Amino acid sequence: MNKISKAVVTRLPRYYRYLDELRQQNVERISSKELSKLMNVTASQIRQDLNNFGGFGQQGYGYNVQYLYDEIGKLLGLDVKHKMIIVGAGNLGQAIANYGNFRNRGFEIAALFDKNPDLIGKKTAHGQILDIADIYDYVKKHNVEIVALTLPKGPAKRIAQKLVECGVKAFWNFAHTDLSFSDDIIVENVHLSESLMKLTYRISEKNDSKE
Amino acid sequence: MNKISKAVVTRLPRYYRYLDELRQQNVERISSKELSKLMNVTASQIRQDLNNFGGFGQQGYGYNVQYLYDEIGKLLGLDVKHKMIIVGAGNLGQAIANYGNFRNRGFEIAALFDKNPDLIGKKTAHGQILDIADIYDYVKKHNVEIVALTLPKGPAKRIAQKLVECGVKAFWNFAHTDLSFSDDIIVENVHLSESLMKLTYRISEKNDSKE
């Protein structure tokens, strides 16, 4: 299979979301043209994107919603369980832990870790808050696939480095820093402040053009 | 000024972050070449990006770190105050409210809103939690620039629509849905679950290639 471009991968979850809604509305089939109208993209792009992964549709018919939904789900790895731990049990960490749909999509929040003694031992809806000091033993013992980093950048960098040495292969990074490891370590960044700056850029841009 | 591409705008906050770090390390000047090594991009791209906004550098010298930092800050609209309210005072809403650096960067969290009677009246570090029922009066009275939507997609869509009618022009949307208004309304999306799916896509991809 050819290397799939980053742009295509970014669009897959959005297709998945729209197909889920259609599925819930009991829509059985949809053409690239109809879907393109719904999603505000070109039909051509939808067909190109999907054909990166092989033919999911049928000439003259379109795409079967449930089938396409399932296939994209498999591409996104949502057909298998993913064990995740959360490092940093502040508001953001707990927000992620408590997001109900994750469980439905095959994510298991195995534990949260924090250094704050007031939080350690506390039970949340999804897993107990454990002492950050025990995290390395924990990941060596349990089969942790994803580590969400919801703590300040200094400790995030340091702890992530040690976790890589313990065998962790994938990070969901909310710390305001770039983590760079070797190529086989996957890092997906969510930089909230940068998202907000994109917003204020657009506000400024609009205000400037009015003057 | 020509229309700046989305890709360039996405990179601006990252430049800003690196320049901030250099500035804090008292680095006075930097060349596009040095910065490119630090950031893992090409020097050519840095020069192209910056020249969208005019010449910030000097031949033979490079860029003055503090000056470039300030200029990019202005482009990002960080030289002016932004009044923001948060709709949905759950963990995610509170995480955003409590993120300390926002205040330093000119963001003022004026209030949080929720429908949950247990939360209403509660004081957080940045503003009190108010009754969602009062939000429309609030935005009409106060000069709210940005509304962060940290609540489920159903109410998010409904409330955002009404807020637009009250004059709100910019949304920071964490709900798992696309908001579509007219072109003069700015919507910046943070779809956390889609970010996580990109991560699991890459995990699956890696596992598949091993087989």
Add this chain to the structure above:
DNA sequence: TAGATTGTTAATCGATTAACAATC
């Protein structure tokens, strides 16, 4: 069979990289 719509190739568009003249 005729109509619809995909899968796929070709054309276009835009973004990134390379090259170099301008200039500090």
Add this chain to the structure above:
DNA sequence: TAGATTGTTAATCGATTAACAATC
């Protein structure tokens, strides 16, 4: 002045859109 490095034009690369033959 010589060296360094920008600003900017040109070349390349990749992504999106258009077109259409294949086929259900």
